[in-house]
Amino acid sequence: MYKNLAAGRAHARTSAFRVAAALTLTISSLLPLSAGAQAATGKSAKGPLKAAFVYVAPLTDAGWVRQHDQGRLAVEKALGEQVQTSFVEQVAEGADAERVIRDLARQGSQIIFTPSFGYMEPTLKVAKEFPNVKFESVTGYKTAENVAASNARYYQGRYLAGIAAGRLATEAGYVAGFPIPEVVQGINAFALGMRSVNPKAQVRVVFLNEWFNPAREREAAMSLMDQGAEVLAFHTGSTAVMSAAQERGKLAVAYHSDMRKVAPDAQVVAVTHLWGSYYTQRVKAVMDGSWKSGQVWGGVAEGMIKVDAFGPKVPAKVRAEVEARQADIAAGKLKVFTAGAQAVKDNEGGELIPAGQSLDDKAILTMNRFVQGVVGQVAR
Known part of the structure; x- marks a missing residue:
């Protein structure tokens, strides 16, 4: 990976x-x-x-x-x-x-x-x-x-992290490896989580076309913060994005594991793989x-994904909200890629999820469009 x-x-x-x-x-x-x-x-x-x-x-x-x-x-x-x-x-x-x-x-x-x-x-x-x-x-x-x-x-944890991020910020940056479905799922889920609590939230994406390059990950993080990102997320292999957020006094979502050791003040929450x-x-x-x-x-229900390790800047009320939504996912009450009364649109205005429907696994596994609120394009 x-x-x-x-x-x-x-x-x-x-x-x-x-x-x-x-x-x-x-x-x-x-x-x-x-x-x-x-x-x-x-x-x-x-x-x-x-x-x-x-x-x-x-x-x-x-x-x-x-x-x-x-x-x-x-x-x-x-x-x-x-x-x-x-x-x-x-x-x-x-x-x-x-x-x-x-x-x-x-x-x-x-x-x-x-x-x-x-x-x-x-x-x-x-x-x-x-x-x-x-x-x-x-x-x-x-x-x-x-x-x-x-x-x-992984997208289930991304959605939950997005809820926490959306309660704390409106402008987000996302450092990503490759534009493959697994990554697109995570970006979309994060954006949907943010916008579920903050409809004005937007997520700006930078693709690196490689998974592990700490120097380039840091550079991308710095660029996104220069463009106004208040909170960062990433799908790459090092802790460079977390360190950059800590250095600049911004917020960031840890991926894979708890990263408070390198970003004790910046970390919002960790999307932990188990x-x-x-x-x-x-x-x-x-x-x-x-x-x-x-x-x-x-996923969450099987104990393979969990959001935990909340940082010091996350209010108790927000933590309780995220944990409640995590319990809903585990119980099957909440599906990330589901539309309510209104269809979920992509960022070009097309319909991504029809009103009142949920995407099946086939559609999730082939996801190649960004949801509304994501700034960037998926190479197709």
């Missing part, structure tokens, strides 16, 4: 998500069948089960990679001596990823987690060579007999022989 890619690959990824739209995604399909089943594969008689993780960027104190490593540590805590985990960080996509994944399989790993969209094809290729190894393609969508795919509904439960379930499933391929697209 967070990786250095040529700008031209953004279109290819958008097309890939259009294919993904045909998939039916359920979290229940991948949960363990029975804790007491005898292991057909999994823990070796010679020692603990080996679980390996491949990271696309450096392991730092916050961000995408950190949250996946927290998932790895959760596996260790839950399973103790029954499991042995390892990870390789800063692995570029393509040939490097394929080499690393293959090496981990050769070294006896029984389940390998590859959390980056660009790892999907290398994972599938290596999986064919190691049919007895289980692979977890995180943010990928293609599956095989020994390859499962999973992702999270992988520990899912990763532990999947490792257990290999141990007891119940692992099977499938697809997951989980």
